[in-house]
Amino acid sequence: MPRLTFIASQGTPRTVDARSGDSAMQTALAHGIDGITAECGGAMACATCHVYVADEWTDRVGPSGEMEADMLEFAACEVTPTSRLSCQIKMTEALDGLVLYLPEAQV
Amino acid sequence: MPLAPVNDAVTITELIDNPYPFYRQMRANSPVVSVSAVNRVMLTKAADTRAVKDDPETWSSDDPDTPMKRAFHAHTLMRKDGEEHLRERNAMMPTFSPRNLKTLWGPAYEKLAGDYLDRLPKGEVVDLFPTLAGPLAARILADILGLSEASDDDMQFWSQALIDGAGNFGWFDEPFERVDRAHLAMDALMERKAEFYRANPDQTALSVMVNADDPIAWSQIVANIKIAIGGGINEPRDALLTVLYGLLTNPDQLDEIKRTGQWGSAFEEAIRWVAPIQVSSRRATRDTQIRGIDIPAGTVVMTCQASSNHDEDLFEDGHLFNAFRARNPHQSFGSGPHHCMGTHLARMMLGKIMLPMIFDRFPNMELVQPETVVWKGFGFRGPLNLPVRLN
Numbered sequence: 001m002p003r004l005t006f007i008a009s010q011g012t013p014r015t016v017d018a019r020s021g022d023s024a025m026q027t028a029l030a031h032g033i034d035g036i037t038a039e040c041g042g043a044m045a046c047a048t049c050h051v052y053v054a055d056e057w058t059d060r061v062g063p064s065g066e067m068e069a070d071m072l073e074f075a076a077c078e079v080t081p082t083s084r085l086s087c088q089i090k091m092t093e094a095l096d097g098l099v100l101y102l103p104e105a106q107v
Numbered sequence: 108m109p110l111a112p113v114n115d116a117v118t119i120t121e122l123i124d125n126p127y128p129f130y131r132q133m134r135a136n137s138p139v140v141s142v143s144a145v146n147r148v149m150l151t152k153a154a155d156t157r158a159v160k161d162d163p164e165t166w167s168s169d170d171p172d173t174p175m176k177r178a179f180h181a182h183t184l185m186r187k188d189g190e191e192h193l194r195e196r197n198a199m200m201p202t203f204s205p206r207n208l209k210t211l212w213g214p215a216y217e218k219l220a221g222d223y224l225d226r227l228p229k230g231e232v233v234d235l236f237p238t239l240a241g242p243l244a245a246r247i248l249a250d251i252l253g254l255s256e257a258s259d260d261d262m263q264f265w266s267q268a269l270i271d272g273a274g275n276f277g278w279f280d281e282p283f284e285r286v287d288r289a290h291l292a293m294d295a296l297m298e299r300k301a302e303f304y305r306a307n308p309d310q311t312a313l314s315v316m317v318n319a320d321d322p323i324a325w326s327q328i329v330a331n332i333k334i335a336i337g338g339g340i341n342e343p344r345d346a347l348l349t350v351l352y353g354l355l356t357n358p359d360q361l362d363e364i365k366r367t368g369q370w371g372s373a374f375e376e377a378i379r380w381v382a383p384i385q386v387s388s389r390r391a392t393r394d395t396q397i398r399g400i401d402i403p404a405g406t407v408v409m410t411c412q413a414s415s416n417h418d419e420d421l422f423e424d425g426h427l428f429n430a431f432r433a434r435n436p437h438q439s440f441g442s443g444p445h446h447c448m449g450t451h452l453a454r455m456m457l458g459k460i461m462l463p464m465i466f467d468r469f470p471n472m473e474l475v476q477p478e479t480v481v482w483k484g485f486g487f488r489g490p491l492n493l494p495v496r497l498n
Contacts, residue, residue, distance in 0.1 A: 037436060040446035041161035073205030074451050107375060107435075107454075 002096040006033050006051075009104040018091035024100060025049040025087035035102030042087040047074040048106040049086040054099035058082050061089055061098070077103035108401040115143035122485040126385065127426065130414035139400045145276075145485075147388065148408045153415035153438065155397055159389050160410060160443040163188055166389035168445060170407050173388070178272025178286050179337075181330035185445065192444060195331055198323045202251065202312040203448055208455055211310055216247050216456050217464075224468055227497055232475050235493040236348060244344040247456065252332055252339075253300055253311030262340060265289045269337030274486055293336070297329055342383040343453055345489025347461060350377035352490055353428035354462075355474040360430050365466060371458035373430040379437035380428050385413035385488050387441065412438040413488065471498035 004027055005015040018027040028036035028049070037048035044067060053061045061084065064072060068088050072079050086100065114137070117129050122144065133140050133151045141148045150156050159166045169186050176182055184195040201207070223243045227233055245262035249255055254262075272286035297313065304314035312335065316328045323331075350373055354361040364373055391406045402408065416437045417425030440447040447453075466472065474480075475494040482490055 034434065039440060039442055039450075040444075041157075041442040043442075043444045043446055045444070045446040045448070046440075046450060070204060073209075107371070 002091050002093055002098070004091065004095070005097075005099045006035065007099065007101045008035055009102055020092055022091050023087045024051065024089040024091060024098070025085070027091060028086060033102075035106070036086060037106040038087065039107075040087075044068060044071055044085065044087065047071050047076075047085060050075040050077065050079075050103050050106060051084055051086045051089075052080060052101040052103065053082045053084055053089075054101065055082065057095075057098055060094060064088065075103070076105045076107055108396060108399055111139050111141040111148045111400045111402070112137055113141045113143060117142060117144055119144045119485065123483060125482070126411075126413060126485055126488075127417065130411060130417065131426075134414060134418060139397050139402075142409075145409065148402065148406055149386075149411050149414075150397065150408055151411050151414040151418075152398075153418040153421050153436075156410035156412055156415045156438060157442055159397075159408065160387075160438075160441055160445070163444050165392055165395055166408075167392050168192070168389060170388045170390050172407070173273070174275045174278060174283075175273040177283060178269060178275065179330055179333055180290055181326060181333075183330045183334045184327075185334055185338075188444075195323055195327055196444075196448065198316045198319060198328070199312050199331060199335075199448065201315045202310055203452060205451070207310050208451060212247070212251055212452060213455055213460065215250055217460050219243060219246055219250075220456075220461050220464055224465060229469075229497050232494050232496055235351065235495055236344070236491065240344040240347045240493070241340070244340045244342075244347075248335065248339045251311060251452075252335055253304060253309070253313030254296060254332075256300070257296060261292065262336065265293055265333075266336050266340040269333060270341065270487065273337065290333075293333060294329065297332060301325075301328075338384075339449060341487050341489070342449070343456060345381075345383040345487065346374065346378050346453065347457055348490045348493045349381045349383070350374055350457065350462065351465075351493060351495075352474065352477075352480060353377050353380060353430070354466075355472065355495070356477055357428055357430075360428070361466075364430060365470075368463070369430065370462040371454065372432075372435075373462060374454065374458035375435050375437065376428060376430045376432065378439040379416045379422075379425075379435055381482070381488055382413045382416055382437070382439040383487060383489055384439065384441075385484065386411050386486055387445075412441070469497040472496070473498070 001017045004018045005013050007013045016031040025038045039048040040046040064084050068085050130151050138152045167188050184192055242259035245259040249257045249262050268286040268289040271282040275282040301317045304317050308314050308318045386409045388407050388409050391402050391404050393404050395402050440450045473496050480490050
């Protein structure tokens with residue numbers, strides 16, 4: 001079971017267990033992580049599950065896809081090269097220990 | 108397990124006048140309830156409405172027994188699932204891209220909003236429903252869809268005819284006859300404009316769909332433009348009237364927002380407080396259960412986001428307008444694959460452009476006799492009038 005750490009914008013970290021195959025967004029919702037709104041439920045129709053991937057993880061997580069990058073333009077907070085929609089990050093054993101930073105706001 | 112308990116006490120008239128007391132009772136006592144007045148199993152808790160919309164495999168959007176197909180002369184993307192839905196939705200998506208919002212529709216709306224505000228008389232009582240909220244929503248939608256030739260009145264008439272037809276659960280003749288007349292006019296305009304856009308492509312919805320590399324069928328292009336007409340006027344109209352009412356009846360909040368510029372929060376709170384689209388429906392594709400209640404395959408449930416938005420589990424004093432809620436996970440744009448396509452457009456138009464503009468121009472706007480404002484609607488809800496004095 002891969003572990004996943006969310007770090008809130010004020011700096012508070014929270015580590016949770018993810019089910020392999022779930023997205024990081026689904027993992028956040030399942031554990032009631034506050035900083036993920038996920039309005040569209042993973043249909044890639046909004047940008048309210050925006051996260052910043054920790055620098056040391058960006059290679060393994062990979063960059064956003066084309067549609068995702070478009071959608072990220074709707075994000076409420078600044079989009080950086082490490083920005084991803086967490087609904088598009090699929091949790092696998094290879095991502096065990098992943099660290100995601102949450103933006104200040106999603107809407 | 109038991110089937111949903113039946114409530115045959117509440118009437119459709121009560122639900123149209125004010126459904127919120129009924130929803131509050133149901134959330135407390137009977138959150139999954141079969142309501143005879145609407146012939147549907149209502150879901151009234153936020154966790155349930157969200158779970159249903161996020162699980163399209165169990166919950167199909169295809170509700171076969173509604174007047175919508177008759178009213179729209181077609182099966183529209185609203186009632187489709189999976190790949191079929193996605194293909195039709197994606198056909199229109201480019202129009203609503205972030206770039207188009209930023210470079211085309213935002214500036215267009217700003218210009219229109221300024222023009223419509225310029226026309227409003229100062230110092231006397233004016234109703235903002237027919238003079239601003241309705242026509243402005245109609246105008247920007249016509250321009251974005253690629254139907255600039257349609258007048259504000261045309262758009263509003265077509266939209267209302269489609270809504271009344273789709274909601275004609277009594278299967279009366281008049282609403283269908285009225286929407287049939289609207290179809291004649293809409294079809295003629297769309298055919299003419301499609302011809303034009305084939306030679307002069309732009310970013311409007313009609314043009315984007317007609318000129319796609321692998322276009323969807325013409326019948327679906329037409330049907331989905333009509334969905335946008337039926338669904339794209341009343342929501343921004345009602346949201347604007349609702350947020351203005353919320354702010355004008357809570358002057359402390361208005362003052363604070365003028366100071367901080369949190370207009371977006373005021374917009375989100377307004378659509379939470381009174382969701383312009385109050386309910387949706389989904390059909391169970393298999394036997395399932397919600398909160399220990401059996402839902403047999405084929406059951407059509409009504410997800411009452413209006414109720415979810417007041418759910419005590421998520422919101423304190425949900426019946427009150429409070430633009431400063433720390434969290435506001437409302438469901439007014441829906442969720443899942445059918446998440447509202449106009450979400451970002453609405454947030455931009457109202458939260459970023461209209462609200463700061465209208466209060467900048469009329470800083471002392473006052474609501475005249477707030478008690479005369481009439482709220483109505485079960486499926487769609489908003490104020491029917493908003494008398495203000497602009498100063």
